[in-house]
Amino acid sequence: MTVLPTNFVPEPLATSAAATVTLLAPTARFSLRVWPEDRARLSAALTLELPVTIGQRARGTAPDGTEALCVGPDEWILVAPDGAGPAIEAACGDAYCDAPHSLVALPDREVSVRIEGPKAAELLTLGCPRDLDALIAGQGRRTVFDGVSVILWRDAAQEFRLDVWRSFAPHVLALLETGCRELALD
């Protein structure tokens, strides 16, 4: 089944006493790969300090500036408001000769949902085998949700963002909707 970006309308998907699942509006999104010796140059270009510990996040100085999540020893996910993509591409492009890197735009490869509410963490255990207590608010991880690779951001104790590849989204979102309903039953 082809799943098009236009299939996703930002709106609440499920609400219960347990949790609320909301499909978020599109954002600018990139995968950045760069060697350690060139990281400082890219940090300067992005006006944020690329974190070196896997799972750590950093945000640019602007109020809703670019946010970077370290997902591998030389790999980051960048997220910025919709429309900020060309500026990021230009800034990194200027640094390319000094600091060779790979910057791949993936704005609509994934869709994002916010999961919040008193049982938000419990809802995620439906598909996520990790110990979520070890994922501290303000951090993020690439992990697995019911067999699907996802990026999981913990924004607060009971507030998460989940980035899911678009073609897997119908499965993951249906599971979250079911869980949202069932967790409110007891």
Place this chain on the structure above:
Amino acid sequence: MLLIHCPYCDETLPEAEFAYAGEAHVARPLDPSSTSDEEWRDFLFIRSNVKGDHFERWRHAHGCGRFFNAVRDTVSDRFLTTYKAGAPRPDLTALKDAAE
């Protein structure tokens, strides 16, 4: 479910995030065209199939994406250690002493 320590993420995580990737320290011949058919066959297909402590590769597929090495007892499934790709093969006796 096994719990596996990723040496890059420095976290002990559920097996579901990882993919097994065969025996470790199998080096590709530096000059493949000079190897005999038998040597090439051995490189491609012949593995030690250890019963006991096995040096093996894993990949943190749903995580940092890195390949790394591990020593796992194939009988008990107990991991003695994991270490980064490219690091030397650890001394098995020292590992087992440390695990006691």
